[in-house]
Amino acid sequence: MLILAIDTALEACSAALHDVATDETLAAERLPMARGHAEALVPMVQRLMLQAGKEFADISAFAVTVGPGSFTGLRVGLSAARGFGLATGRPVIGISTLATLAAPLLGSDDAVPAVSAIDARHGNLYIQMFGAGGRVLISARAVGIKEAARAVAIGPVRIAGSGAALLAESWPAGEPAPLLVDAAATPDAIWLARLASVADPARSKPRPLYLRGPDARPQDGARIARR
Numbered sequence: 001m002l003i004l005a006i007d008t009a010l011e012a013c014s015a016a017l018h019d020v021a022t023d024e025t026l027a028a029e030r031l032p033m034a035r036g037h038a039e040a041l042v043p044m045v046q047r048l049m050l051q052a053g054k055e056f057a058d059i060s061a062f063a064v065t066v067g068p069g070s071f072t073g074l075r076v077g078l079s080a081a082r083g084f085g086l087a088t089g090r091p092v093i094g095i096s097t098l099a100t101l102a103a104p105l106l107g108s109d110d111a112v113p114a115v116s117a118i119d120a121r122h123g124n125l126y127i128q129m130f131g132a133g134g135r136v137l138i139s140a141r142a143v144g145i146k147e148a149a150r151a152v153a154i155g156p157v158r159i160a161g162s163g164a165a166l167l168a169e170s171w172p173a174g175e176p177a178p179l180l181v182d183a184a185a186t187p188d189a190i191w192l193a194r195l196a197s198v199a200d201p202a203r204s205k206p207r208p209l210y211l212r213g214p215d216a217r218p219q220d221g222a223r224i225a226r227r
Contacts, residue, residue: 001060002026004045004084005193007186008037008077009069009097010118010162015044016189017052017059020197025190026052032186037076045080056088063196065187066094067209068118068126068142074208081206093196094206098128098140100187101161103195105180106134112179113137115152117163125163126211127152142211145170160185 001021007014013036016028027048031040049055064081067074078094085092098116105114110132118126125148129138138151145163149170152159158180159167165183196204 001197002054002058003061003063003193003196004048004059005063005189005196006041006045006077006081007065007097007100007189007192008041008073008080009065009067010073010186011070012186013037013040013044014187014189015041015048016193017048017054018190018193020193023194026054028190030186030189035072037073041076041080056084059084059088059090061090061196061201062092063192064092064094064206065097065100065192066207067097068120068140068211069097078206078208085206091201092206093199093201093204094209095192095195095199095204096128096140096209097187098126098161099130099134099195100192101185102128102130102134103191104185104188105158105160106130107191107194110134113152113155113157115157115159115164115167115178117148117159117161117167119161119163119166120212124212125167127163127167129157140209140211158182162186 005016014030017026062081064077081092101116102114113131115129127148128140131137153175160182164181168181
């Protein structure tokens with residue numbers, strides 16, 4: 001089963017062609033970037049297909065991160081994945097950014113809980129905490145940094161994501177320090193493919209996951225009166 005996995009949710013553009021039956025990655029690429037995902041993604045996919053010697057007809061399913069993340073970045077990945085799925089008639093599976101961030105940590109050792117933390121700006125984080133077997137210990141949510149630290153400081157943990165350092169800096173006094181703080185982590189497209197391979201397409205729709213409202217809001221007081 002060949003899956004094309006796409007991530008444009010955060011500050012990287014990533015894609016991978018992964019055969020989940022053999023757990024073999026045929027081609028993968030990751031480019032760090034804060035913007036420009038729309039221009040980078042399709043050429044990246046074309047390079048991967050050429051490198052792997054595959055056609056779109058060979059792909060069994062498409063996987064894409066659905067958020068939380070950058071509004072523009074999420075739209076780029078979701079639009080591309082939906083387009084590929086529509087053109088090929090293959091399923092498109094949406095996986096949360098937080099679950100994808102935690103997957104490599106749990107894959108290496110799921111005995112120590114993993115916390116995904118994404119900087120949501122303005123003193124807030126998007127967080128989710130996972131335990132043994134990927135069991136959700138704290139559901140995905142947007143919370144203040146200090147509240148997040150109090151919630152996850154329940155013993156030895158590992159933290160990954162752009163908000164990892166912020167979370168570690170606010171760690172409660174007297175609690176065991178995190179065993180790992182990886183602030184450079186972005187979703188791994190290979191792990192995204194692995195998660196998608198065990199997901200139920202009917203329950204993992206490619207729809208954006210927003211954990212809070214938009215920062216930009218209409219200025220009601222400045223509206224032009226309608227005639």
